């Protein structure tokens with residue numbers, strides 16, 4: 001099988017820092033630690049309300065790491081402008097609602113306004129690989145391809161949050177979605193809510209080439225440390241991938 005990379009989302013290191021308003025724990029230090037532990041890239045989401053990652057985090061991390069940076073963002077003029085200036089390797093366009101605790105579902109590409117197409121075009125013109133976070137719905141995936149996206153990221157949250165005995169239909173849908181992405185010529189990423197328990201099924205989907213995992217790893221850091229959690233996740237990915 002093709003390699004499966006792990007991009008670690010460090011948003012919740014910033015959540016913890018912001019709880020006390022100081023500088024510890026530093027998301028840049030966390031990014032360096034997870035890369036040292038074997039992560040393949042770093043994901044961060046600069047939200048409109050700056051509830052976790054702040055502008056200076058993005059600037060510092062962009063300047064300090066050579067590994068691919070995946071900038072998660074809403075399709076807004078402000079975020080496209082920041083991405084055009086900083087030129088991360090990847091941007092993942094997500095829906096964003098102010099009142100949500102976390103990204104609640106995939107972007108509705110079929111009903112998105114014209115700015116989504118402009119965002120994909122401008123980011124691509126800046127040399128950034130663009131992915132769109134979607135549900136495992138072939139129509140949404142084909143719409144992402146029609147906009148010129150390089151990849152889609154499948155929303156794994158519904159699968160991951162389901163009781164173990166209820167996951168099978170969600171997993172089947174994700175497999176179909178991965179297949180539809182490959183058929184549309186798109187790279188297929190996956191993420192949201194993944195843990196040690198759920199990564200295996202996702203990593204065994206051959207078309208999935210990258211997973212983005214954050215909350216579970218930062219939570220697990222409380223018990224075993226962030227580098228150890230990343231190493232264990234990488235080992236589970238390698239095992240599921242047959243290597």
Ligand code: PXP
Pocket residue numbers: 009011045072092094102103133153190191192193194212213214215216
């Ligand atoms: N992928 C996307 C598009 C997300 O919005 C998030 C959450 O920020 C993740 C992956 C990571 O999800 P989690 O923190 O639950 O691992």
